[in-house]
Amino acid sequence: MNDVQGNSSEPSVMRIGVLGCGNVGAALVDLVRTQADTVEQRTGIRLEVARVAVRNMSAPRDVEIDDGILTRDASAVVNDASIDLVVEAIGGIEPARGLILDALKNGKPVITANKELLANCGAELYAAAELAERDLLFEAAVAGGIPIMRALRESLHGEPITRVIGIINGTTNFILTKMTDAVLAGGAGDYAATLAEAQALGYAERDPTADVEGYDAGAKAAIIATVAFGVKVVAGDVYHEGISRVSGAEISIADRLGYCIKLLGIIEREPESGDVSVRVHPTMVPKQHPLASVRDSYNAVFVEGGFVGSLMFFGRGAGGAPTASAVFGDVVDAAINLRRGTHGSLGDLHEARVLAIDETSAEYLLSLDVADQPGVLHAVTGVFASHNVSIRAAEQEGNGPDARLVFITHSAQEAAVQATVRELGTLDVVRNVGGLIRVIGD
Structure with missing residues (x-):
């Protein structure tokens, strides 16, 4: 990294190491390439993808990568002294956890979209980042391109938040939207048939369990609870119940009574005891509530605070491009902070009683x-x-x-x-x- 000194017109060159080049990693590489000039004009920092670690160097990719950048050795990337910051786009717990810890020990800020890792090992990683005085940013881990993490970490850091509720899984929202449309049109609203349609259209995985049974939303809810309330919450603390048992008959009843059914993550804190509850389950939402109008694969997060009242964040919650956009925003923030010698912090995370x-x-x-x-x-x-x-x-x-x-x-x-x-x-x-x-x- 070349620091900007005084009024020098020379930009700081920030060399990025990317771990993984799937949908998100490839979209990020392309985004860095196309937005480098704009970022340099606004910040004086020139972003450059210097290394990309992949499992299979000969696999076809959605982005062209120059010779000499690809490597199979992810460890070499995080230990390369010429790499200024690291983007983890591998997923899963290991080796991602170890690579992130090594990068932080080496003084490199880390950006990740790995909700599974953060929901299970977040406290360890946040502490390591604090010890290293480097950023660990993860906007894309929850709700894709929606900037809810930055809002909770920064804009609402001093707000006495009482509840966060949200549609934080696009697959289930798509399925419930289609089931509801079918019921209102006089059809059965059959779950199995709608799931098959979602799989055919690419909205649901071949094995949809993580989405439809609430595990994916549960991991995101754990991260939200940690950031919103400053407490240690892991995925195992979250009660989750999926949509596979929601019937067309229940959707019809809800509609007649003035509700629609959504899979919600609900994160609450008791004002007096400080106890926290974190749960994911199908929920009847009044039709006049802003979340009721969120359709198809879109996500939305509704934040309630003692002073700010109610805020809603809405947008695409998944997909390579929206997720890469959120990762890229974190990259720019981390680069600016690194040049200034500062870093973001979640503060001290406290133990809290999580209600059953x-x-x-x-x-x-x-x-x-x-x-x-x-x-x-x-x-x-x-x-x-x-x-x-x-x-x-x-x-x-x-x-x-x-x-x-x-x-x-x-x-x-x-x-x-x-x-x-x-x-x-x-x-x-x-x-x-x-x-x-x-x-x-x-």
């Missing part, structure tokens, strides 16, 4: 297929009352063998609601207990 799902509270939608006979409603509502679960709204659908009771509760503790569901399933008059879907307010 049984300890959380929400409103709930529950549907029951029941016998259409006298005394059924009394028997059912008696079970709710015995567990101290208050009913906010109730209605009956159909008659005879098609009779169904639909309830929305007032806010109640999860443990009490689950006990209610278990007891309802033992009643002779209840033929089937439908899915339990949590509800958020306006």
Whole structure:
């Protein structure tokens, strides 16, 4: 790195080592090439991709890379004294973790989009960055091109944030959007058929488990909780429930009651105790809520604070180009900070009690297929009352063998609601207990 001294017109040349050249890595290399002049004009720093570590040097790529830049030796890149900063785009836990730690020890800022790594080993990596007095930036790890990490780390650093809720997985949002459209058009809204469509269009992986069962969103929720509240939260702390059991019938009920169903990450802190809850699950969202209008593969994050009120961040949450854009923004920030001898910091991360799902509270939608006979409603509502679960709204659908009771509760503790569901399933008059879907307010 050549520092700018005084009024010299010579730019600082910042040499970048990129680990991995898949969709994100290739898009980043192209972005550095096309935006180098603009960045130099604005900052006086000339960005240059100096080394790119890959597993297979002969594999076809979406970007042309000059001779001598490609290497199979990722360790050599992070230990190369001529490399100023490192971009990790390998993914997974190892060897990414070790490479990032080595880069930081060598005084190199690191930029990563590796949500799995940060959600499991983040505290160790943040501490290493603090010790090295170098940046560890990860805007692209959560919600792709949406600048939510920078907002939480910087703009809202002093804000008493109470809750962050968001659509942070584009695959599930696409599937639920298509299921809802089908139901509203008079179709079945079949989950399996919609998933197959999403896979055919490239919105879902061949093995969609990480997305549709909430693991991907859970990792992102852990990172958000850590940054928003300054506490240590890992992926294993997050309750996750996916969309594979959401039915067209539930979507229809939600629509009739003025809601739509979204897979949300919900991150909350109790103002008095400081306890944190982090969970991912299908949620009924009022149609007037801004998140209800977020369709297809788009993501959105809704932040609620004591002074700022409510803010929403919206955009493409995945894909090589949006993710590379977020990585590139971090590269520019890290380069500027390195030249100035400064670095960003999350501060000290504290231990916090993360509530189990049984300890959380929400409103709930529950549907029951029941016998259409006298005394059924009394028997059912008696079970709710015995567990101290208050009913906010109730209605009956159909008659005879098609009779169904639909309830929305007032806010109640999860443990009490689950006990209610278990007891309802033992009643002779209840033929089937439908899915339990949590509800958020306006």
